[in-house]
Amino acid sequence: MKKYIIIFIAIVIFCLSWYFLPKNFIINAPTIKILNSVIYVCDQRKNIGAEYYESDSRVVVAPGMPPVSNGSVKIYLSDGRKIILPQTISASGVRYANTDESFIFWNKGDEVMILENNQEKDYKNCVLKK
Numbered sequence: 001m002k003k004y005i006i007i008f009i010a011i012v013i014f015c016l017s018w019y020f021l022p023k024n025f026i027i028n029a030p031t032i033k034i035l036n037s038v039i040y041v042c043d044q045r046k047n048i049g050a051e052y053y054e055s056d057s058r059v060v061v062a063p064g065m066p067p068v069s070n071g072s073v074k075i076y077l078s079d080g081r082k083i084i085l086p087q088t089i090s091a092s093g094v095r096y097a098n099t100d101e102s103f104i105f106w107n108k109g110d111e112v113m114i115l116e117n118n119q120e121k122d123y124k125n126c127v128l129k130k
Contacts, residue, residue: 035054046122071094071096083105
């Protein structure tokens with residue numbers, strides 16, 4: 001019987017707290033802004049469109065853990081694929097990868113490299129179109 005009373009009290013407290021929240025209570029979703037939109041030209045008449053984004057969300061990590069980036073890229077490949085990748089840690093350049101790292105988009109200066117399953121396959125020698 002005590003168990004049901006405790007559950008009932010918890011439900012009442014939850015409902016009352018929801019009722020007394022300010023009517024203009026809004027949960028702020030992170031805003032995402034586009035930083036740049038560019039085209040890279042590659043060998044064999046291939047190209048890559050890239051839109052670089054940044055979010056205002058901040059992730060707190062435990063001490064000693066690597067930082068978490070708030071950047072991402074949406075790429076448009078000339079073979080018709082559209083891929084969105086989060087920014088990952090890189091010692092050089094700016095690196096974006098899917099969770100299992102089977103697809104990597106790496107930007108260094110005016111050049112980009114795409115690795116699929118750790119191999120540079122279809123998109124080689126890609127440079128920024130001026």
